[in-house]
Amino acid sequence: MDGDGDTRSWFRVDGVTKVYPNGIRANDGLSLHVAPGEVYGLLGPNGAGKTTLVKQVIGLLKPTSGQIMLGGHDLVADPAAARQLCSYLPQAQVPIDSFRAREAIVLCGLVRGGGRAAVRRRADELIEALDLGEWRDKRGIGLSGGVKRLVGFAMVTVCPGRLVILDEPTNDVDPLRRRLLWEQVRQLGDRGAAVLLVTHNVLEAEKAVDRLAVIDNGTLIAEGTPSAMKAHDRGHLRLQLMIAPGRGAPALPPFAQRSTLVGRNLMTVIGAGDAAAGITWAQQAIAAGLAEEYALSATSLEDAYIELTGHAGQDGDGG
């Protein structure tokens, strides 16, 4: 994507700093860029400054300093243009209690300026693609959280802006329809939209994004493709141990390079040459009743993320 020469059409954040009146520095000199057609992940722990950045992009907050540009439009100077050019799916559910599912998608497309026939056609395509036919004429008040989430996604993307911002789009969505949703996210990129994906879900992000940034304490601490982010861990393996209920974590073996405990799930990174010793250690822990099971696998983006931020991502148990 970096090879795209026409940078005027890119979404660019340059040196954005946001300091709230209470002195909290939510963003500190953030810079990133997203090319048309690119799916860009924005990862970071709670309070990292992701939502603050998004609110500045869509014109609801003004940066203390810095510039946000989209295709030659200055979104800081012209928040009305930001609303025209960006589609935004918030982390909270969209307010559709009174709407029927298809009606909500169509009306949102019309409010976004789409033509009536095109919006209806695209709404039907999205309902089909996301397997929402069963609920197309059901009112929002009776829909499950996952179905509401998918309807919200369809509302935002039925007539997408040049930049589509998706904040945790798969929350509450069942695994089968998550795959359908990710296919639609890819298609958004294929149709030329830049997609900014805000998520805690590192494992899903790894599969869905072209590039990603990790931000923490308002600053960008890493950026690149998922493969590049994992490059540091080449030659390493992840050894996961499910600790038995009521038992403490066993003492780590000397070859464990780093470890994180999420719930009962102990994740350690070991060298590839220590695989056999790692398996022996895990089997001994199980035999001693300290653990229930173990798994040895290639390191993932999540391991790189944990090393960068010191936090486990959502679904950090590998689920």
Place this chain on the structure above:
Amino acid sequence: MAAWARSYWRMSAWDLAALRLYVPVLSAVLMLQGAGFVLGVGLLFSRMPAAAAVFLATGAPVMNLITAGLIFEPQLVAEQRIRGSYEFIQSLPVPRSAAALAWYSVALLTALPAVILTLLTGLARYDLHLAITPMIVPAVMLTCLTGVLIGLAVAHGVTAPMVANLISVTLIFVMTGFSPVAFPASQLPGWLEAANRWLPFGSMATIVRAALVPGGQAGAARAYLVVAAWAAGSALVLAWAQGRRG
């Protein structure tokens, strides 16, 4: 201009669809408010004086119009803020003025059945004969518009949902008990009567009453100016609140 008009129509359709489960309930609540007030106050008298009956019957519909604007939007926005959907609505690519006018249209549609029922209840209960003039149209529209704009200014200007709700409810109490809407201003203490010359609610009642009561036009021109000034001031506060970006 065509794009603005299209945004207005589509946002009106959005608001109507979003509130379709609630509009009949809101309308019924307003009917209960208006008809209940007209009939309830009458229980204080064995025979209500004609002048008092006129104030009551023409003031209660004004309460409907003000309530529709002052209560519903602050409560709706407060709920959006609590549920986290406020940013989604605010991110829609609709001109703020078109969105505000769309909401005004929905509020007017919600209030009008109650206004008519309340007025008819007063006329029937107290055997009144009013002379309705065409000025009722601008009077009702301006009164509702000003109520809606004050409500929108509170809804978007006060970011704490509970505080916004408290302010709107307090304003309803001020309208009911401390503003010459359903009784003459001369009944108030001098300082409160003077204050009400610059507050909107009494003037709203004055302009509506001027379009209904023969010979009731005294002070109407000034009242129009006061109400229009409150509409303009509220619109400015609303524009500031929606343009404010932390």
